[in-house]
Amino acid sequence: MATKTTTSVLCPQCELNDVCQQYGVVDTADSEVLGEVTPQQSVNKGDVVCRAGDRFDYLYAVHAGAFKSLVTLPGGEERVTGFYFAGEIIGSEGMSTGKYGRTVVALQDGQLCYLPEVSFSPEDASRKMIRQGLLVAMSHQVKNEQWTGLMAAHRAEQRVAIFLYMVSKRLEFHGFPSTEFRLPMSREDIAGYLGLAVETVSRSFQKLKGAGMIQVSGRNVVLENRDALQDFV
Amino acid sequence: MATKTTTSVLCPQCELNDVCQQYGVVDTADSEVLGEVTPQQSVNKGDVVCRAGDRFDYLYAVHAGAFKSLVTLPGGEERVTGFYFAGEIIGSEGMSTGKYGRTVVALQDGQLCYLPEVSFSPEDASRKMIRQGLLVAMSHQVKNEQWTGLMAAHRAEQRVAIFLYMVSKRLEFHGFPSTEFRLPMSREDIAGYLGLAVETVSRSFQKLKGAGMIQVSGRNVVLENRDALQDFV
DNA sequence: CGCCAGTTTGACTAGTATCAAGGTTAGTGG
DNA sequence: CCACTAACCTTGATACTAGTCAAACTGGCG
Incomplete structure (x- = not known):
């Protein structure tokens, strides 16, 4: 029986690659001020990437691994709202409200790239291509989630x-x-x-x-x- | 029994108002070249606003009335995917692919404002606030549709x-x-x-x-x- | 090797689709 | 303005799907 496993994605296959190219990529986590990408940070199975309601500070790109998103219903029940595979984006629903709308958990060990929120603000005209890239990436996500409504x-x-x-x-x-x-x-x-x-x-x-x-x-x-x-x- | 009817929305209540303010609003339908808003065009009950698969050329703002969106499944069956009320946006899913993803039909007589696609292209730096407004507006729609996945x-x-x-x-x-x-x-x-x-x-x-x-x-x-x-x- | 979480299978029950029919509303033409 | 008609909505009876409860099985991990 097959046991092929999803491993890491190559950057050109990543939905955020266009966005990433607009940044300078740095190797430390000290990127918040600079507005640069922090690449390939390791996460362990079960780690919480972000929690619904927390302040939106990073957009994440899945470099390796797989993740699930959850919402907590008024009654307290938790529901799985989606999955994220290598090459996909986590957290885009937070851009409008400034807060993450879903809790995201790692299903297995993996790696994430961090894109700081400061880069998406409208003040900086030089970032226009980034915002354009985000529009396209968000559209992909909307399309992915279109299935769920039909379930x-x-x-x-x-x-x-x-x-x-x-x-x-x-x-x-x-x-x-x-x-x-x-x-x-x-x-x-x-x-x-x-x-x-x-x-x-x-x-x-x-x-x-x-x-x-x-x-x-x-x-x-x-x-x-x-x-x-x-x-x- | 109550019979209060949804009528027209005031511009400040419209989700596209911020976007609209960035345009010059014109009174004729000859706005394609100028990239300006054509306000409050009448539609009749049953009119098709756009069809899934058609080239994306306008984003629509509902000024009055109500609309439903449909997708045709592989088997040929039609499914209702959403509703649009006064103040909301129609067609945003077309921005990424260049094609409308859903067919939209008027549920009653109403009025639509047209925003030509040319305004959303990344070349024009002066439009950056427009794109920012769209990101927020799209996020609203994503949030509206988040319910459906939980159904x-x-x-x-x-x-x-x-x-x-x-x-x-x-x-x-x-x-x-x-x-x-x-x-x-x-x-x-x-x-x-x-x-x-x-x-x-x-x-x-x-x-x-x-x-x-x-x-x-x-x-x-x-x-x-x-x-x-x-x-x- | 044995445990424990995860997965599969079985029996039963609750909820929903389907089929069928009757009632109501809105729109049309006189 | 009223009568007529067609579309829309509600109600009832039955069949089938999926949820629930219970238990056995499997595979990964210490």
């Missing part, structure tokens, strides 16, 4: 199929194997994200397997026919 | 409660009565948006009514206790 109308099996298709497309977009990969998140995380019970997610995986659309063994997945997954939606 | 995990009654709360908050944000209003969309549109059957939406309205949380008669709604609706989520 509510689909059945369990379809939701899982959509989820796998989405993961595959995003891995592909950033240059990783897209038909054979290891999921970085638990069934519980997937269930939270899709709005299903853990048991239902498990059963849906088995049904897709039985239908010959995927191979699955724990977190290792092979998509036998990705287009069939999409058509299935 | 999947909620029951029918809760989804309807969330929906009513969301409508109420958005009406309030733009200066309209927020506890007593007339819904501009049909039960079918609501059902499509929430991923429920029409019958289930209808039953959910009746249950919320029975619980004393709302009054409802057709499209007219009174929220007896808006905070209770939120807590109910």
Whole structure:
């Protein structure tokens, strides 16, 4: 069974590469004043990148690893709102309000690049290309999250199929194997994200397997026919 | 029973007001070259504002009326992805790709302001405040749509409660009565948006009514206790 | 090797879609 | 202004999907 693992992304594959090129990249964490990128800081599995409600001070680019975002509902329940893979952006929802809107947690050991908030302020005219790059990057994120709104109308099996298709497309977009990969998140995380019970997610995986659309063994997945997954939606 | 109707928004209440101020506002539709706002063009119920896949040429601000957005799924089925009320923006998802991502249809007679795409290009340094305003406006939209991703995990009654709360908050944000209003969309549109059957939406309205949380008669709604609706989520 | 978190499987129950029919509202033309 | 009509909304009965509770199994890690 496949166990290919998502490792680090190359900078040219990163959604923030255009933005990054506008900065001088420094090697220390003392970049807040200068407004420069701090590259590839290590994080450990379980580390909290930012918390919903905290002051927005950095935008993060995932250089390696995988992350999940959470919101806490009024009732106190935590819900998974999204996942971030290598090459993607964390924290963009904080730009407008000045506060992070979601708590982000590392699903595995990884590396993040830090882009200080000071760079996004409108006063500095020389940063116009940066803001333009951000508009495009944010649009990508909006597009990624467009799927989630459609989940509510689909059945369990379809939701899982959509989820796998989405993961595959995003891995592909950033240059990783897209038909054979290891999921970085638990069934519980997937269930939270899709709005299903853990048991239902498990059963849906088995049904897709039985239908010959995927191979699955724990977190290792092979998509036998990705287009069939999409058509299935 | 209440029948207060959403009418036109005042410019200061519009999310694009900051952007608008950066333009010269003209009275003719001949603004494409100048990159200026064409204000308050009338649209009729059922009119299509833009179609998914069409070239992105205008951003629209809703001056009056209400609109719904649709996507066509691979299978050909149409799904309602969102609603736009007076003071809100239509088409922002097209900025990154150059194409509209959703088809937008008028739910009632109304008026739109047109902002030509040429104004958003990065070449023109004098437009930097416009782009900054757009970032904030887009963030609002992302926030509005954050609800939808959470729908999947909620029951029918809760989804309807969330929906009513969301409508109420958005009406309030733009200066309209927020506890007593007339819904501009049909039960079918609501059902499509929430991923429920029409019958289930209808039953959910009746249950919320029975619980004393709302009054409802057709499209007219009174929220007896808006905070209770939120807590109910 | 054994433990523990995570995953799978089974039995049962609650909630929602579907099918069907009746009632209401809004818009049209006289 | 009223009558008519079509679209829209509500209500009821039934079938099926997914949640819940319970328990067995698996794999990674100390």
